[in-house]
Amino acid sequence: MFWTLLLAHLIADYPLQSSWMVRAKRTLGGLTLHVAIHIVVMLILVGPALPQVWLPLAAIALVHFALDAGKNVVMRWRPHWVVSSYLADQALHMITLWLASAWIAQHTPAATPLLKPNLAILLSGYLLATHIWFISERIFTHRDATYQQELNRFALVRMVTRGLLLTLFLLAGRPASTSTGSALALSLALPYVTGTCRRRAALTDVLVALVAAGSILLLNAGQ
Structure with missing residues (x-):
């Protein structure tokens, strides 16, 4: 159940959290809408197990609301804590999901x-390697104006390329798939050819895709 809850969190907290939502959730109405989106995504992905796990899902939603409300207070108090507040917020969300999934495993193992x-x-x-890394890198490099400009300029093409690179690493050892993917990846290499920070971008994207592929293979091997 943990991986389903994690996927729901990642979908709702990244692709479904637009720049408008980031600003709007500083208000009560916006924050309520943000948490409501999380609830809907969880309900969809939990599917047939909902009658058995509605209580921990409600707890996740309440804790999420409290954590994001607390983050709003912290950011008004310490607006320069951009990276630390982001990491702490996501870490606390992960702990909440792990505790909820542990409760489900103990009380409703058949869910x-x-x-x-x-x-x-x-x-x-794939979400981590593409959209989530884009948001995370933008937060980590918020003080580097030059890199931020290129990061936003090549956001889509770099996300697609990281997805292709991830596919290549997952398909390593399959010549036909690898050659096709290589051609596609090379066709999207624009930010690594023309960008001022092209070497940094290329190295970052390869490492992110490699780590994501290794994590997927390792975690799936343990299932």
Whole structure:
């Protein structure tokens, strides 16, 4: 159940959290909407197991609301804590999901979510390598104006390329798939050819895709 809850969190907290939502959730109405989106995504992915796990899902939603409200207070108090508040916030969300999944495993072990763990892990890995890394890197480099400009300029093409690189690493050892993926990846190499920070971008994207691939393979091997 943990991987399903994690995937739901990643979908709602990244692709479904636009720049408008980031600003809006500083208000009560915006924060309520943000948490409501989380609830809807969880309900969809939990699927047939909902009658058995509605209580921990409600607890996740309440804790999420409290954590994000607390983050709003911290950021008004210490607006320069950009990276630390981001990391702390996500770490606390992960702990909440782990505790909820542990409760589910103990009290309703037969609860079966919509997706199998291997698929939830795979989808989470692709999200991490693409959109989530874009948001995270933008936060980590918020003080580097030059890199921020290129990061936003090449955001889409770099996300697609990281997804292709992840696919290549996952398909390592399969010549036909690797050669096709290589051609596609090379066709999207624009930010690594023309960008001022092209070497940094290329190295970062390769490492992110490699770590994501290794994590997916390792986690799926343990299922």
